[in-house]
Amino acid sequence: GAGVSQSPRYKVAKRGQDVALRCDPISGHVSLxxxxxxxxxxxxxxxxxxxxxxxxxxxxxxDRFFAERPEGSVSTLKIQRTQQEDSAVYLCASSLDGxxxxxxxxxxxxxxxxx
Amino acid sequence: QKEVEQNSGPLSVxxxxxxxxxxxxxxxxxxxxxxxxxxxxxxxxxxxxxYSNGDKEDGRFTAQLNKASQYxxxxxxxxxxxDSATYLCAVNEGSSNTGKLIFGQGTxxxxxx
Numbered sequence: 001g002a003g004v005s006q007s008p009r010y011k012v013a014k015r016g017q018d019v020a021l022r023c024d025p026i027s028g029h030v031s032l033x034x035x036x037x038x039x040x041x042x043x044x045x046x047x048x049x050x051x052x053x054x055x056x057x058x059x060x061x062x063d064r065f066f067a068e069r070p071e072g073s074v075s076t077l078k079i080q081r082t083q084q085e086d087s088a089v090y091l092c093a094s095s096l097d098g099x100x101x102x103x104x105x106x107x108x109x110x111x112x113x114x115x
Numbered sequence: 116q117k118e119v120e121q122n123s124g125p126l127s128v129x130x131x132x133x134x135x136x137x138x139x140x141x142x143x144x145x146x147x148x149x150x151x152x153x154x155x156x157x158x159x160x161x162x163x164x165x166y167s168n169g170d171k172e173d174g175r176f177t178a179q180l181n182k183a184s185q186y187x188x189x190x191x192x193x194x195x196x197x198d199s200a201t202y203l204c205a206v207n208e209g210s211s212n213t214g215k216l217i218f219g220q221g222t223x224x225x226x227x228x
Binding site: 031 | 121160161213216218221
């Protein structure tokens with residue numbers, strides 16, 4: 001596609017509910033990143049894929065967070081048993097190369113609100 | 116803990132003035148530096164990248180890098196009300212070679228007509 005596509009755009013979840021956030025990167029982009037952005041803060045790294053391999057998941061805040069990119073294209077970020085502190089905008093970004101030499105293109109994000 | 120520091124602002128400048136946004140970083144291994152613009156409710160948009168010491172100009176924007184001082188800045192000349200946004204400084208994590216970026220908290224710029 002022309003850009004990074006994320007869905008849903010907004011998600012309201014009841015505390016304890018599981019959610020799945022989808023990211024469709026730019027076609028041919030090797031690298032895919034997930035970031036979490038709290039209100040008034042900069043994006044915080046969650047995890048990184050190079051093709052289908054998850055090479056860095058050091059930013060995932062707990063074992064309730066899980067990400068996958070099984071065919072090296074679309075990625076899903078899953079949050080189990082959501083908590084109020086999970087409320088944030090979840091940004092997906094893709095990059096042409098594997099070293100980030102060109103910066104990222106971000107998707108429009110998914111705003112998650114846990115009530 | 117690798118950090119990127121920015122003054123959160125708001126930085127207020129009159130229309131037509133030069134806006135100067137600053138950023139410091141802690142990771143001496145970082146090699147790639149980026150400025151993103153984020154309008155309220157929107158996602159970050161890449162506006163400048165810089166990789167070597169000195170200045171890089173693109174239209175009304177100039178990025179400046181001083182690796183010895185671990186300092187990056189963005190100058191916006193002839194500021195317009197449409198430049199009002201949050202500007203995020205991002206620095207690659209030098210040790211990872213994966214393109215992982217560390218972001219500052221952003222500086223909010225207000226350009227007043």
